[in-house]
Amino acid sequence: MNTDKQLKFRNTARRGAKWLERGVEGLFTASGWVSIVIVLLITIFLFKEGFGLFQSPTVEKGYVLCVHPSNPVERLNASQIKHIFDYETTSWSEVGGADLEIRPFRFEEIFDYYAEEEFGPDYEFLPDKLAEVVAGDEGILAFLPEQYLPADRSGIKIVEAGNITVTDFFGGREWLPTSTPAPQFGALPLILGTLWVSFFAILIALPLGMGVAIYMSELAGERMRKVLKPAIELLAGIPSVVYGFFGLVVIVPLVQRAFDLPVGETAFAGCLILAIMALPTIITVAEDAMRNTPLAMREASLSLGATQWQTIYRVVIPYASSGISAAIVLGIGRAVGETMAVLMVTGNAAVMPTSLFEPIRTIPATIAAELGEAPAGGAHYQSLFLLGCILFLITLVISVSAELISKKQRQAV
Amino acid sequence: MEQSKENEFSLQLKASGYRLRTRMTQQVAFWTIRLLGFVVVGILVWIQGFIIVNGAGVLSWDFLTQAPTEGMTSGGIFPAIVGTLCLVVGSMVFAFPLGVMAGIYMNEYTKDHWTVRLIRVVTNNLSGIPSIVFGLFGMALFVNTLGFGDSIIAGSLTLGLLVLPIVIRTTEEALKAVPDSYRSGSVALGASKLQTIFRVILPSAFPNIITGLILAIGRVSGETAPILFTAVAYFLPKLPTSIFDQVMALPYHLYVIATSGTDIEASRPIAYGTALVLIIIVLAMNLLASFIRKRVSRKQR
Structure with missing residues (x-):
């Protein structure tokens, strides 16, 4: 039991x-x-x-563009609309219409045409007045809210603006997400700005990083390595805002004085900070690769009478070349995704990069600077997410190629 | 080498000249490289020294325990410290157990299976994703979709995702360092797999796993971009009372007073002080991690 x-x-x-x-x-x-x-x-x-x-529509949600019924223009794209309302495009012939002056008309201007009381107590006559204005001017391009369009559409013609297209985004050269009536989402300056700054940052960081990597793997004694290794770890650990702050109070004035510039917040200042930030990545990966060179290869080279330096640059560096490429790729990855430091020192002007000594804006800095003001779900908000997608894809490509490159080395062994 | 004179004497001379030249090149190259090494150390000393020298005078008990006053141009950074502490604790509560369990799965259950290789590659990718993208994602998922709003919990989860790869990787490394004889010994004594993991493997790998936690804390306390849209406030007069409250945070506070404060010149000292506090946190975490690592390796020897 x-x-x-x-x-x-x-x-x-x-x-x-x-x-x-x-x-x-x-x-x-x-x-x-x-x-x-x-x-x-x-x-x-x-x-x-x-x-x-x-x-998302090219024109702000809830609004339409109207022209006089006799106008042959059927559709306008985002940058055409923007240039018309900026008075840069002044004739319909430039956008495929008759040789007629364009008269851009914003909804608010209706209050200059008529007195307040003419619209009636509940603005019930407003649509008719708008129709009157549009019908009365052959060259007009009116930007009107959909809710005030007249019921009788015979006196006006709505111009198709369509949706924002892929070419608008990737080919556009203007990033003006808050401009009305047609916000400009040309990401080209941002994409190029990111690549531009990262490229030059790596150009600066590479010789420095390679030098230190060679020093640590080939020349430094145990004692020196014990100093350098934690120093580089610390350099990697410093938060990016601190780098940004340091850049803002030290590097920016330095750049301004050294090159005698009107402002110090330039792409070059960003490059310098990013170069410092990418150093630890480059050094660690490259050093690892060089350390992996078999002793037998070094000894063979030395016994053939090569000096130590010849061994380094004829044997060790070629052997470690794929590891070194991985280091470069990962360094670029670090630089491309860096947000705060770049945001604080590059001046953030969304223009096509032409020189290192002008303000520039990168993708991460744009997201960080603008997401707070972009209403959730709007075109601006979505465009920032699309920028995030680009960033995500760039880093994905970088991670995968670094992986493939270092795998190549492992197979070569 | 292809010079026209071909008598023996000149050949000898050439050989010694070649030797001399290679020696010289080597000397020049080595000194350049040494110089570069010093430059890098110099940069580190410069940055750290600059912040320490300028921030040391600001640091005081009052600075650490009082709220900012007069439009953040004077007073302390207490709410920011509390906020960062909340975010660190929150993200670790989330990421540490998850990361350790993932590490256990990868090292103890499916060693070198294709799934593990896939997970490893993906985890690597995850650690390469820029922090601002985590910020975007955190905003879309935690703040908007799940409706947490800007809060400690949304920020903590976002930061937790960011450091998850660090925890996973250190756990995996730590478990790999446990000799296989421990495992077979334990199993031979009749212990189950789970018992082996909890009684034998984890205790001996624990100190190394903890270093991952510490490094993750260092990372989390300095990150700005992920919390920009998920957790932080420009200025809050009161401390958070629940996990759904907004907080101030050290890195964001530094960003704000360095770039867009009410009076940038007047708030400079506070910026230096905040930067110094951040650097001290990172320094302390790094030292702690390497101290533990050293002690462990001595013990294992």
């Missing part, structure tokens, strides 16, 4: 333990997959929001 009970109890306990074991195992497995889930979620959310931009 007693033993029976004990046996039963022991069995239950054993079964319980087994279930517990299974449960915990399941938990571990689930956690293991969590990175994949996160990356998938990031992709879904970024692209869902980002590609929404291409369903």
